[in-house]
Amino acid sequence: MREDRQSKLKHLVAVAGLALMAIGVIPAQAAEITIATRSEMTMDPHFFWSTPNRAYNVQLYGSLVRLDERIRVQPMLAKSWELVDETTWDFQLDPEARFHNGEPVTAADVVASFDRALNLPNAAASYKGALRGVTGFEAVDQETVRFKTAKPNPALLHQIAQVAIIPAGVAGTARQADFISGKAAIGAGPYRFVEFKPGDRLVLERNDKYFGDQPKWDKVVFRVISDDAARVAALLGGDVEVIDYVPPVDVARLEADPNIAVHKGTTDRTMYLIPDTGRNQSPYVLGADGKPLVPNPMLDFRVRKAMAMAIDRQALVDRVMDGAGVPANQNVAPAVLGHAEGMPPLAFDLDQARNLLAEAGYADGFDLTIHCTNDRYVNDGRLCQAIGQMLARLGLRMTVEALPKAVMFPKIRDHQGDRTSLMMLSFGSGTSGDAGGALTHTIHSYAPDRGFGTWNIGHYSNAEIDALIEEAAATLDAEERGKVQSQAVKRAIEDLAVIPLFYTSVIVASRKGLEYQVHADQSTIADSVSKSE
Amino acid sequence: MGAFLVRLLFQGIVTLLVVSIIIFVGVFAIGNPLYVLVDPSAPAEVVQETLRQLGLDRPLHEQYVRFVLSALRGDLGTSYVHALPSLELIASRLPATLELVVAGLVIAFLVGVPLGLLAGYMANNWLARLISSLSILGISLPTFWIALIMIIVFSLELGWVPTGGRGDVATVLGIETSLLTASGLAHMALPALALSLFPLALIIRLTRAGVREHNRMDYVKFARAMGISPQRILVSYVLRNILIPIVTMMGLIFGTLVAFAVVTETVFAWPGIGKLIIDSIKVSDRPVIIAYLLFVVTMFLVISFIVDLITAALDPRIRLVKAS
Numbered sequence: 082m083r084e085d086r087q088s089k090l091k092h093l094v095a096v097a098g099l100a101l102m103a104i105g106v107i108p109a110q111a112a113e114i115t116i117a118t119r120s121e122m123t124m125d126p127h128f129f130w131s132t133p134n135r136a137y138n139v140q141l142y143g144s145l146v147r148l149d150e151r152i153r154v155q156p157m158l159a160k161s162w163e164l165v166d167e168t169t170w171d172f173q174l175d176p177e178a179r180f181h182n183g184e185p186v187t188a189a190d191v192v193a194s195f196d197r198a199l200n201l202p203n204a205a206a207s208y209k210g211a212l213r214g215v216t217g218f219e220a221v222d223q224e225t226v227r228f229k230t231a232k233p234n235p236a237l238l239h240q241i242a243q244v245a246i247i248p249a250g251v252a253g254t255a256r257q258a259d260f261i262s263g264k265a266a267i268g269a270g271p272y273r274f275v276e277f278k279p280g281d282r283l284v285l286e287r288n289d290k291y292f293g294d295q296p297k298w299d300k301v302v303f304r305v306i307s308d309d310a311a312r313v314a315a316l317l318g319g320d321v322e323v324i325d326y327v328p329p330v331d332v333a334r335l336e337a338d339p340n341i342a343v344h345k346g347t348t349d350r351t352m353y354l355i356p357d358t359g360r361n362q363s364p365y366v367l368g369a370d371g372k373p374l375v376p377n378p379m380l381d382f383r384v385r386k387a388m389a390m391a392i393d394r395q396a397l398v399d400r401v402m403d404g405a406g407v408p409a410n411q412n413v414a415p416a417v418l419g420h421a422e423g424m425p426p427l428a429f430d431l432d433q434a435r436n437l438l439a440e441a442g443y444a445d446g447f448d449l450t451i452h453c454t455n456d457r458y459v460n461d462g463r464l465c466q467a468i469g470q471m472l473a474r475l476g477l478r479m480t481v482e483a484l485p486k487a488v489m490f491p492k493i494r495d496h497q498g499d500r501t502s503l504m505m506l507s508f509g510s511g512t513s514g515d516a517g518g519a520l521t522h523t524i525h526s527y528a529p530d531r532g533f534g535t536w537n538i539g540h541y542s543n544a545e546i547d548a549l550i551e552e553a554a555a556t557l558d559a560e561e562r563g564k565v566q567s568q569a570v571k572r573a574i575e576d577l578a579v580i581p582l583f584y585t586s587v588i589v590a591s592r593k594g595l596e597y598q599v600h601a602d603q604s605t606i607a608d609s610v611s612k613s614e
Numbered sequence: 615m616g617a618f619l620v621r622l623l624f625q626g627i628v629t630l631l632v633v634s635i636i637i638f639v640g641v642f643a644i645g646n647p648l649y650v651l652v653d654p655s656a657p658a659e660v661v662q663e664t665l666r667q668l669g670l671d672r673p674l675h676e677q678y679v680r681f682v683l684s685a686l687r688g689d690l691g692t693s694y695v696h697a698l699p700s701l702e703l704i705a706s707r708l709p710a711t712l713e714l715v716v717a718g719l720v721i722a723f724l725v726g727v728p729l730g731l732l733a734g735y736m737a738n739n740w741l742a743r744l745i746s747s748l749s750i751l752g753i754s755l756p757t758f759w760i761a762l763i764m765i766i767v768f769s770l771e772l773g774w775v776p777t778g779g780r781g782d783v784a785t786v787l788g789i790e791t792s793l794l795t796a797s798g799l800a801h802m803a804l805p806a807l808a809l810s811l812f813p814l815a816l817i818i819r820l821t822r823a824g825v826r827e828h829n830r831m832d833y834v835k836f837a838r839a840m841g842i843s844p845q846r847i848l849v850s851y852v853l854r855n856i857l858i859p860i861v862t863m864m865g866l867i868f869g870t871l872v873a874f875a876v877v878t879e880t881v882f883a884w885p886g887i888g889k890l891i892i893d894s895i896k897v898s899d900r901p902v903i904i905a906y907l908l909f910v911v912t913m914f915l916v917i918s919f920i921v922d923l924i925t926a927a928l929d930p931r932i933r934l935v936k937a938s
Contacts, residue, residue, distance in 0.1 A: 121695075121893070128697040130653055205648055205694035207664055210656025257697035279696065280707055280885030280893075281780055304779055306883040307893055310762065311778050315883070318769045318777035456896060487898040491645025512655045522655060532657040 115302040117312045117321040118605050122283055122303070124260035126245035126268070127198040130208045132511055135243055136604035137303075141285060142245035142268030145172055145191065145226070146238055150600045150609065151416055152349055152514050154238040157293065158186050158246055158269060159226075167233040167557065172241075174224045177292035180248050181273045188220030193249035195241075211243040211512065213532065233555045235562055239514040271296040271608065281305060285607070294608075301607040316341065316590055323597060325605040327588040329405035329459060335590050342613075344589045345405075346599035349510040351412045351519075352458065354392075354451075354468070354580040356385055357502045359527075359540020365450035365480075365502035374447050379502070383441040385577040389427055390434035391475035392468060398583050401460055401467045405588060409581040411574045412508070412519055416601050418559065419516025419566030424574065427581065434475050446476035452493075452501040455483035459585070465505060468582075493538045496527060500538055507585065508536065511602030515559075516566040520550045524573045541578040626915045633911045637904055638681065642674050647898035651694055681904070690908070691901030695894070700905035704887055709789050710780060711879070711886030715871040717793070717802060718809035719864060726814045727853070727860070730821020734829070735848055745818060752815030761808040761881040768804060775800050778883035805882040809875060813867045820863060824856030858928050865921035873910040 120133035126142050139147050145159040159172040178186040195218050198208035215237070217229040230237055247255075247268055255265035266274035271293065272285035283303040287296045304321055306312040309328040316324045317338070327335065327343065335341045356379040357363040363377040378384045394408035410427050413420045438444065449472070453465035462483040469481035484492075493500050508519045526542035527534035533547075534540075549569035556562040574581065587599045591610065598609040648661050648670070665671045669680060681691070690700050698706075733742040733749075769777040781801030784794040792798025828834055829852065837847045872887070879888035887906065894902040 123695060123697055125697045129651075129695055130656070132653070203668065203692050205664060205668060206651045206653065206656070207660065209663070210652055210660045213657045213660070258702075261698065278780075278885065279698075279703070280889055281883075304883070305885075306778060307889070308880045308883065311765075311881055311883045314762075314765050314770065314777040315779070318765075318773070320776045320779065485896075487644055487647070487650050487896065490649040491647075494646065494649040508654065512653060518655050529658050532659065535658045536654055 112298050113300040113302070114298045114323065114607060114610055115304060115321045116323040116325070116605060116607065116610070117304045117306045117315050118324075119305075119307055119309075119312065119326040120605075121280065121305045121307070122277070124266060124277055124283075125201075125255075125257045126247060126260070127194070127201050127208055128204050128257065129206045130211050130243060131206060132509075132602055132604065135245075136600075136606060137283070138245035138268075139270060139604075140272050140301075140607060141266065141270045141274060142247055143178075143270035144242055144245055146242050148239065148242050148511070148514070148602065148604075150598050152239075152511055152601050154242060154514065158191075162238075164557070165227070168230045170228045170230070170237060171221065172226045172228070174226070175292055176224060178269055179290055179292060180269045181267050181288060182248065183290070184248060186246065186269050187223050187249075188226045190249045190252070191226045191246055192218055192220050193252040194246045195244055197247075197252040198244045208244055211240055213240075215240065233557050235515075235554070235557050235559070236513045236517060239512060243512065272298075272301055275300070297608045297611060303605075303607075313590075316592070319592070322595060323589065323591040323610055325589050325603070326459075327590045329403035329586070329588065332403060332405065332588060340593050342591050342593050342595065342597075344591065344597040344599055346587050347407060347414060347416055347601065348585045348587045348603055349414050349417050349601045350507050350585045351409050351414055352406075352464070352505065352507045352582040352585060353409070353412050354388075354582065355501070355504050355506055355523075355539040356388065356577070356580065357500070357539045358385075358578070359542065363502040364499045365448075365452075367448035369445065369447075371448075377502075378441065378443050378447055381441045382577065383437045384443060385580065387434040387437040387441070387475060388472060388477075389577055389580045390430050390437070392427075392471050392580070392582065393429045394427065394583055395429070397464065397467060401463050402583070402586075405459065405586040406583040407586075409583045411570050412523070412579050412581050413510065413516040413566075413570050414584045414601075417510045417516055418514065418563040419520070419553075419570060421567040421571040421574070424571060431474060438476060444476075446478055448478045448480070449503055450480040450482050450501070452489065452504040453481075453483045454486045454489045454505075457486040457489075458507050461505065464582075468505065494535070496529070496540075504538060505582070506536070506538065509602065515563065516570055517550075517554055517562075520566060520569050520573075521554060524569065524578055525550045539579070541573075543572070543576065543578070546572050546576075546578075622915075622919055626912070629915065630908060630911060634682070634685075634904075634908060635678070637907050638678050639674070641900055641903060642677070644898065646670065647694065647900045650898040690905040693894075693899055693902045695897060695899045696902075700901040701909075703890065703902060704906060704909055707885060707887045707890045709791065710884060711872055711875055711888060713791055713793060714802065714805055714809060714878070714884060714886060715868060715875060717806035718871065719813060719868060721806060721810040722813035722817055723864070725810075726817030727821050730818040731825055731848060731853065733818060734822040734825025735844075742822075746822060749815040749818040749822075752811045753819075755811075757808060757812065758877045758881055760811060761804075761878060764804050764808055765881070775803050778805075778881070780885055805878050805884050808882070809871060809878045813864070813871070816863065816867065817860060820860050821856060824859065825852055828852045828855055854928070858925055861924050861928065862921050865917050865924075869910075869914045869917045872913060 122137040123129040123134050126138045143158055146154050147157040149155050158178050160175040162172045165171055214231045214234050216231050219227050221227050251265045251267055259265035261277055263274045271288055271291045273288045275284040275286050277283050285301045287299045312324045313331050315321045336343050362373050362375045366374045366377055368374040398406040410424050411421055451469050453461050455462035465481050465483045469479040473479045508523055510518050521533055522536040525533040526547050527537050527540050546569050549565055553562050553565040587603045589597045589599055591597055594613050596611045596613050652661055693700050693703050696703055729745050733745040736742045765777050768774050781797035782795040783790040783792050783798055792802045876888035876892050879886045891906045
């Protein structure tokens with residue numbers, strides 16, 4: 082009897098001990114997260130300007146202002162800013178901001194960082210491209226930096242959000258290899274450098290002294306897995322907790338898995354078609370006799386309208402994109418400032434489309450080649466095939482040409498060359514934060530000397546729309562600018578300067594029990610991962 | 615030996631020159647690499663300026679002469695993406711590929727030669743037939759498919775090994791290796807196995823054919839007549855003779871695997887040079903592409919030289935001068 086009680090007591094003590102251990106263990110357990118990502122980082126923060134690099138940079142180095150999940154500007158190293166006059170901006174640095182080496186972030190560091198970003202030799206994708214129209218920057222005092230722009234420049238905040246800030250001492254002396262070894266990888270971001278293995282992984286740890294919102298994780302491992310299937314396998318196998326750029330074809334399977342959660346959202350990107358509306362004779366438009374068709378039928382609005390009506394956008398999204406997308410009625414995504422509200426959907430009506438084509442005098446159709454990339458956008462090669470078939474049902478004799486982007490982009494960017502007669506492209510707004518990027522680059526008439534229309538592959542040109550775009554580009558007031566931009570968008574789409582297809586989706590997947598706040602520019606950010614409540 | 619080396623060196627230089635011209639013309643034909651790399655919203659004048667800075671606006675022959683001149687100083691250009699000299703980049707990724715390939719070849723050799731001997735020695739046995747049928751399968755099934763099946767079976771279903779990546783590495787003499795850590799070995803198991811299948815199948819077939827051929831030769835008949843045990847004939851006499859073509863073959867396979875382990879490395883996210891080159895081609899990282907191809911040509915030249923040396927050691931009748 083006594084023995085019995087004793088053993089019960091022992092049992093209780095043991096249970097209590099276990100419970101105590103469990104309580105003791107939970108807070109001590111390091112919060113660690115492993116994220117498999119498609120894109121490798123360039124460790125030197127000023128060498129290669131791209132959206133994935135900016136996402137890494139803002140976590141490790143930090144920037145004056147940062148872009149949130151809806152590409153809106155938020156304060157970071159700069160706690161506030163003001164317009165001194167229309168072309169002069171002053172930024173107040175946060176006095177609490179510290180580099181990982183403990184030194185305060187000063188105006189001199191900011192100036193040195195921008196200097197380096199603009200002048201780093203051998204940078205093929207230079208940050209110079211991000212800072213167009215910025216004519217100067219200087220330190221006014223220890224905590225104030227002044228930026229000058231050539232013209233009133235509403236995009237300035239988004240532009241400076243691209244550039245990482247590092248200590249002036251590092252900016253002056255560091256070589257590229259020093260960033261890879263970690264010696265020079267000093268910034269002011271929420272995470273500190275631990276280790277970088279090129280082609281394999283980047284390891285970061287919590288910066289305890291971060292001045293802003295406390296980082297969520299003690300340790301973050303970014304594993305570079307560029308292959309889609311391998312990334313999905315890594316998540317399913319439990320090797321990583323989060324993967325970005327989930328291929329849409331795997332979404333249904335992942336959603337059915339009880340251990341996996343899928344997080345979706347819309348991006349700042351629209352997929353669209355560019356018809357050649359700039360040339361009377363277009364190189365890939367042929368008549369039944371195999372000779373170039375003059376005049377180019379796509380100069381006729383009715384032909385463009387017929388093509389737009391022959392495309393079943395819902396079918397594209399459902400069948401080719403496995404649901405990853407939303408049919409578009411314009412070229413600017415809903416999340417973006419300048420999106421035109423209240424425009425009607427682009428109807429799919431094959432009969433009416435054929436009538437329109439006949440009305441325009443092309444009842445027998447014509448030969449047309451559609452060009453697409455096959456390695457740039459999700460499912461781009463398959464989309465190209467599907468669109469080719471839809472236009473073939475309209476009665477056009479289609480040829481589908483899907484090329485690697487390494488071949489395609491040089492071809493279309495050579496504005497003196499053949500370019501294409503019809504091509505599929507996508508354009509995002511992450512670097513301008515509003516419709517300005519898409520409008521100036523893809524809709525405005527091609528005017529290289531003034532930096533307009535560099536991606537206007539079809540050489541569409543409309544003086545009234547150009548005027549609206551230029552007006553918006555000089556309007557500092559955001560609300561006013563958005564109004565003018567949506568005007569321009571509306572006019573351009575009513576004239577089918579481009580033929581919109583759908584807004585793209587961002588899809589991230591994680592193990593069950595984790596939440597992820599997706600970013601419209603498809604940045605992959607560790608602090609956007611959180612444990613489910 | 616001296617004359618042999620000089621001739622080899624001369625051949626090597628000519629080959630490199632010819633190949634470099636072919637690569638250069640090919641890469642030049644693709645067009646401006648910056649249009650692939652640069653964010654679409656970068657203004658055209660910035661792209662033009664960068665083009666000038668990098669010398670990409672010069673005519674083809676001028677770019678080539680410039681390239682050769684700096685290559686002679688050991689500079690093959692800086693990667694547009696990774697911000698590192700391309701040779702350094704290749705060197706930093708090479709160990710990962712090398713250890714994978716060596717592991718794959720060791721597996722192939724250790725498993726393939728005994729199986730091949732068995733299949734050749736007992737030609738009409740059911741086991742021998744099974745081995746040769748399997749070897750045909752190994753040659754004809756595509757690597758990426760086998761690799762994916764292996765991931766599904768061993769990683770996802772059984773959970774024995776990770777799905778990909780390199781795992782922990784230990785550093786020996788300044789070189790990182792996965793062979794000395796448990797995590798490293800676990801990460802390496804599947805990719806090495808996947809990579810070994812093709813050479814394994816080849817070695818089985820070569821060994822089998824060799825054994826069958828040599829078993830009919832006079833020296834084997836004599837040995838048998840002398841009463842030497844069949845095992846000893848097989849291992850000490852036949853094997854030694856058939857190793858020569860196997861070693862030659864393995865040298866070539868080694869080169870091919872190092873240069874083109876692309877598929878295996880991509881599927882298993884193995885950070886080697888195969889993954890480097892495929893990623894570089896995708897984004898038109900021109901300096902890396904050129905340096906990589908030149909590296910591969912050099913490697914094959916060196917391998918064929920080493921194979922000649924090993925063959926000479928295995929068979930004293932072969933003289934190096936003749937071999938060249």
